[in-house]
Amino acid sequence: VSPREVRRPELPAPVGFQGLLAASFSIFRELFLPLILCFLGLSAAAVALRIASRSAAGAMRSSDSLVVGLGTIGPIAFQVTLMSLGVAIAAVVVADHIAGNPVSLGAALRSSRPLWKELVAAALFAALIALGVSVLLAFVTLFFISMFYGPTLAAHAVALEAKPLQFALARARELARGQWLRIIPFLFCIALGLGLVAAYGQVPVALVVRGMPESVQIAAFLAGRIALDTLTGAFFAVVSVILYFDLRARAEDYGPAELKAERASSPTPD
Numbered sequence: 001v002s003p004r005e006v007r008r009p010e011l012p013a014p015v016g017f018q019g020l021l022a023a024s025f026s027i028f029r030e031l032f033l034p035l036i037l038c039f040l041g042l043s044a045a046a047v048a049l050r051i052a053s054r055s056a057a058g059a060m061r062s063s064d065s066l067v068v069g070l071g072t073i074g075p076i077a078f079q080v081t082l083m084s085l086g087v088a089i090a091a092v093v094v095a096d097h098i099a100g101n102p103v104s105l106g107a108a109l110r111s112s113r114p115l116w117k118e119l120v121a122a123a124l125f126a127a128l129i130a131l132g133v134s135v136l137l138a139f140v141t142l143f144f145i146s147m148f149y150g151p152t153l154a155a156h157a158v159a160l161e162a163k164p165l166q167f168a169l170a171r172a173r174e175l176a177r178g179q180w181l182r183i184i185p186f187l188f189c190i191a192l193g194l195g196l197v198a199a200y201g202q203v204p205v206a207l208v209v210r211g212m213p214e215s216v217q218i219a220a221f222l223a224g225r226i227a228l229d230t231l232t233g234a235f236f237a238v239v240s241v242i243l244y245f246d247l248r249a250r251a252e253d254y255g256p257a258e259l260k261a262e263r264a265s266s267p268t269p270d
Contacts, residue, residue: 011098012245012259017186020246024238031097034105035234038090042082043229047222049082050075076134077127080148083233084123087149088112088159090237091244095160098245099256099263118158121165126151143199146236147191156244160262175247183243190239194232201228 015023028035053074092108112119130148134141141148150156153172157163163171176183205224209217248254 010256011242012249012254012256014249015242015246020186020239020242023242024235027094027097027242028235028238031093031103034093034103035090035237036230037105038093039083039086039230039233040226042086043226043233046079046082046229047226049078053078072139073131076130076145079145080127080130081123083146083149084126084151084155085119086233087237087240088119088122088155090234091156091159091241094238094241095259096263099260101263112159115158115162118165118168119155122151122155122158122168125165126155143195144188144191146194146232147187149233149236150240152187152240153244153247156241175251179247179250183247186243191236194236198228198232
């Protein structure tokens with residue numbers, strides 16, 4: 001495949017898998033700092049909550065449902081909820097960047113403040129979906145957990161179109177109608193790739209700190225976990241918003257001019 005065939009398309013626009021990756025890598029590089037800042041605190045909080053829930057479960061001697069919830073279900077719920085909030089905020093940053101507006105993480109947070117209840121509700125809904133699928137698939141979803149962040153399309157409809165969650169879910173179904181067999185493999189392949197990076201990216205860290213004091217090894221492991229979660233979460237956020245733009249471009253008359261007009265209007269909740 002020649003570089004011309006995978007160059008970054010002018011967004012919003014329909015994109016294939018190669019176009020999606022090309023655009024995602026390009027925008028990820030351009031917005032590296034604000035995206036990393038967006039996800040760093042959320043990743044650290046998610047790691048801390050996962051450790052706390054597993055520690056609490058380990059301290060209990062019983063094997064009841066509370067232990068199972070704290071040790072297994074809790075970590076997934078914390079991670080998906082917090083990272084879903086990051087996906088929604090990052091969608092505003094990416095949309096403003098593509099529209100040619102000044103990019104500011106602080107401005108994105110301020111503009112999202114009126115939508116906060118809906119964004120939290122969407123994040124909790126994403127966690128519920130992730131938990132349900134994880135139980136059904138014996139938790140192999142941990143290898144493609146980012147696929148549930150958002151949830152994709154619904155969180156974007158809340159963050160970028162100011163739709164309440166109920167209408168955002170309907171909007172997501174509307175946009176994805178007839179496209180599921182295309183977008184699900186896209187999301188799965190990218191989420192699985194990121195999951196493998198997150199899972200095995202710690203191997204070099206373990207090799208470097210092998211033989212060092214236990215406290216150093218633990219600190220290095222936690223730092224590596226937060227760094228990997230930050231990078232993979234931020235990249236998936238870019239992928240998901242470009243895919244949202246892809247679907248809008250296919251479903252309606254929506255291109256760069258429409259995005260610029262939409263971002264200039266500063267939407268508020270319905």
